[in-house]
Amino acid sequence: MNSDFFMQKAIELSIKNINNNGGPFGCVIVKNNKIISEGVNGVTQNNDPTAHAEIVAIRNACTKLNTFDLSGCEMYTSCEPCPMCLSAIYWSHIDIVYYGNSRENAAEIEFDDKFIYDEMKKDINARKIPLKRILKDEAIKAFNLWAQTENKTKY
Amino acid sequence: MNSDFFMQKAIELSIKNINNNGGPFGCVIVKNNKIISEGVNGVTQNNDPTAHAEIVAIRNACTKLNTFDLSGCEMYTSCEPCPMCLSAIYWSHIDIVYYGNSRENAAEIEFDDKFIYDEMKKDINARKIPLKRILKDEAIKAFNLWAQTENKTKY
Numbered sequence: 001m002n003s004d005f006f007m008q009k010a011i012e013l014s015i016k017n018i019n020n021n022g023g024p025f026g027c028v029i030v031k032n033n034k035i036i037s038e039g040v041n042g043v044t045q046n047n048d049p050t051a052h053a054e055i056v057a058i059r060n061a062c063t064k065l066n067t068f069d070l071s072g073c074e075m076y077t078s079c080e081p082c083p084m085c086l087s088a089i090y091w092s093h094i095d096i097v098y099y100g101n102s103r104e105n106a107a108e109i110e111f112d113d114k115f116i117y118d119e120m121k122k123d124i125n126a127r128k129i130p131l132k133r134i135l136k137d138e139a140i141k142a143f144n145l146w147a148q149t150e151n152k153t154k155y
Numbered sequence: 156m157n158s159d160f161f162m163q164k165a166i167e168l169s170i171k172n173i174n175n176n177g178g179p180f181g182c183v184i185v186k187n188n189k190i191i192s193e194g195v196n197g198v199t200q201n202n203d204p205t206a207h208a209e210i211v212a213i214r215n216a217c218t219k220l221n222t223f224d225l226s227g228c229e230m231y232t233s234c235e236p237c238p239m240c241l242s243a244i245y246w247s248h249i250d251i252v253y254y255g256n257s258r259e260n261a262a263e264i265e266f267d268d269k270f271i272y273d274e275m276k277k278d279i280n281a282r283k284i285p286l287k288r289i290l291k292d293e294a295i296k297a298f299n300l301w302a303q304t305e306n307k308t309k310y
Contacts, residue, residue, distance in 0.1 A: 003287075007289050008290065011297060014297040018301055018307075023310070024300065026297075043246075047217045047218065047221055047223045048214055049217065049225075049243060050243050050246070050247075062203055062204065063203075066202060068199060068202045068204045069204075078294050079298075083275055084238070084239050084240075084242030084246065085239075090267065090271045090283075091204040091205070092205075096287070099286060099288055099289075100291055101295060101298055102288070105294075109301055109302050115245075116245045119245065120242075129250070129252060131235070131252045131253075131254060132158075133253075133255070134254075134255065135159060138162075139162075139169070139233050141166070142173065142179040142233060143261075145179065146178075146179040149173055155198050
């Protein structure tokens with residue numbers, strides 16, 4: 001199996017998902033040259049705005065491998081991951097990502113990937129959705145307790 | 156109820172979660188001045204790298220309201236959302252976010268939020284995790300099919 005084979009599988013999932021009334025996105029995760037999980041976009045079918053193909057595939061892979069760390073895994077996704085999915089890729093420590101369509105292609109069919117990437121780059125006070133900081137002296141107490149806690153599981 | 160009240164609730168969740176062997180993060184979502192969902196970080200307990208407090212709270216709110224659109228809702232989160240959670244906030248159309256700790260505070264206790272924000276801003280070819288584009292002429296077929304499909308559910 002080579003990378004084209006696995007990408008073709010992700011693309012097939014993306015096309016099949018349209019016929020199932022879902023968004024045009026598919027993803028597979030590969031370890032040791034074998035597919036260990038699949039994901040398709042399930043936002044509208046499952047009422048879950050976080051159910052992008054990549055998030056679904058990451059959650060399925062972690063359940064299957066019984067870990068929160070996907071080091072040693074490769075992702076094949078039919079479209080460049082949006083910032084949500086790219087961050088999830090970082091948190092899960094996937095080694096490498098192969099993608100087909102770009103964020104510009106996604107913008108052409110009215111998905112917000114590029115818009116959100118552009119928002120990410122802005123100062124926190126210049127974004128479309130306001131972010132307001134309050135009670136920082138209270139909130140830091142949890143971080144101080146975490147710093148003092150022994151035998152915690154880091155990630 | 157005012158914003159301090161709801162933030163205090165998110166902070167309480169963040170502290171309680173440490174005692175449950177979870178990461179120091181808590182979140183509530185509010186609609187019409189009432190808490191409609193809660194979330195705590197469950198990455199290590201659930202083997203799910205996407206189970207940040209905000210993602211969990213968004214998924215719970217959507218299940219409760221039976222929608223993928225949280226317009227009209229406010230989020231109170233004990234820490235500035237990481238890029239994964241901030242993007243999920245955009246996808247879910249939450250109106251406003253209140254936060255306590257900053258990404259810099261999170262970096263001080265060894266969480267990667269700031270690192271991932273910095274990675275987001277980089278060119279796609281300059282990031283720590285490689286992203287390679289392949290089979291773009293195949294992948295676009297799904298987007299073309301989506302564009303031609305009538306009666307699809309947009310989001």
